[in-house]
Amino acid sequence: MAEKKSRALVLDEFGSPPRIVERPVPARSPGETLVRVRAAAVGHLDLNVIDGRFGILPEPPFVPGTDACGTVIESDVHPEGALVRLRGAGVGLRRDGGWAEYAVVPDKAATATLPDADPAVACSFFSPAGAAWAAVHDVAAIREGERVIVTGAAGAVGSVAVQLAARAGAEVIGVVGRPAKLPHVPAGAKAILARDLSEEALGGRVDALVDTVGGTVLTAALALVRPGGRAALVGYSAGRELTVDLAEWLLADVALLPVNLMTRARDLAEVGERLLAEITAGDLTLNVERYGLDRFEDAIERLRTGAAVGKVALTMD
Numbered sequence: 001m002a003e004k005k006s007r008a009l010v011l012d013e014f015g016s017p018p019r020i021v022e023r024p025v026p027a028r029s030p031g032e033t034l035v036r037v038r039a040a041a042v043g044h045l046d047l048n049v050i051d052g053r054f055g056i057l058p059e060p061p062f063v064p065g066t067d068a069c070g071t072v073i074e075s076d077v078h079p080e081g082a083l084v085r086l087r088g089a090g091v092g093l094r095r096d097g098g099w100a101e102y103a104v105v106p107d108k109a110a111t112a113t114l115p116d117a118d119p120a121v122a123c124s125f126f127s128p129a130g131a132a133w134a135a136v137h138d139v140a141a142i143r144e145g146e147r148v149i150v151t152g153a154a155g156a157v158g159s160v161a162v163q164l165a166a167r168a169g170a171e172v173i174g175v176v177g178r179p180a181k182l183p184h185v186p187a188g189a190k191a192i193l194a195r196d197l198s199e200e201a202l203g204g205r206v207d208a209l210v211d212t213v214g215g216t217v218l219t220a221a222l223a224l225v226r227p228g229g230r231a232a233l234v235g236y237s238a239g240r241e242l243t244v245d246l247a248e249w250l251l252a253d254v255a256l257l258p259v260n261l262m263t264r265a266r267d268l269a270e271v272g273e274r275l276l277a278e279i280t281a282g283d284l285t286l287n288v289e290r291y292g293l294d295r296f297e298d299a300i301e302r303l304r305t306g307a308a309v310g311k312v313a314l315t316m317d
């Protein structure tokens, strides 16, 4: 019988684009699960990996993809046909990841998920929804009646943060960098362009900030938080440096706090599944742009340039 072939994206060299290869379906060893991948997220972490700019990197050639979702084909621990999320245990970082039609992962990297979940959502939601939850509830600790700025408000983390903050009873100002994103700020927030941010435009300073953008947007938004307020930093796509004048910082009296999903992922596992159920039920919205495996360059470009609205995923169905 002819050997079954499958397609995968393979990176030969950091900084170069991956290429599509046809290869045999990978074989699993004991302790590993073979999955037919249905969708794989294209995330900022993956871009850093393919650019060779992350602290943990696989040896090329390798298949990128740190988050995926698929159906179990063969496993000692997962029932055949179960829908599983693939994440962690070095997937896409220390070993081949999910940008492929078939993936072999350590058993513990596969987690059973809602059978009726959309695979493109199931592989994409955890990072943005988990980070948004941690930022809103644990780090910025937003309370009812507070006024909150969320930057990158049409982005994946930002759009979920807007919804969670509004749900917590806050008045939310959703900031975007480009006019085309204004209509994509979730309902329940006042949408505003970053360049229009000012105390006058907001009607006074706010209690808290959830920043997903960094760079000059963070500098501008931080100045609009009241003394005693909190700022939670999630990401820095627009710039990774912040200059602080210590005298002004003491006077401003605003706590700038990091949101690190990696250290919180275990604690957020349960919340994550709940958020996926809410997205699946339509109670929470997370937009996912979908691209076939052969359109991976478009997917990468949309994410890299910040043009994407929400998450970006490769779909293999």
Ligand SMILES: NC(=O)c1ccc[n+]([C@@H]2O[C@H](COP(=O)([O-])OP(=O)(O)OC[C@H]3O[C@@H](n4cnc5c(N)ncnc54)[C@H](OP(=O)(O)O)[C@@H]3O)[C@@H](O)[C@H]2O)c1
Pocket: 044, 045, 127, 128, 131, 152, 153, 154, 155, 156, 157, 158, 175, 176, 177, 178, 181, 212, 213, 233, 234, 235, 236, 237, 238, 259, 260, 261, 262, 303, 304, 305, 306, 307, 308, 309, 310, 311
């Ligand atoms: N700390 C953590 O544990 C954690 C967890 C998840 C994500 N993150 C990070 O959080 C950030 C947001 O994640 P996300 O999934 O929400 O990303 P996203 O949807 O791609 O980006 C959020 C927003 O950032 C702006 N942006 C993106 N690329 C840009 C660029 N090259 N230059 C300027 N602005 C750019 C865009 O907003 P406008 O078009 O409105 O300007 C975009 O909507 C990313 O940096 C991600 O790595 C961190």
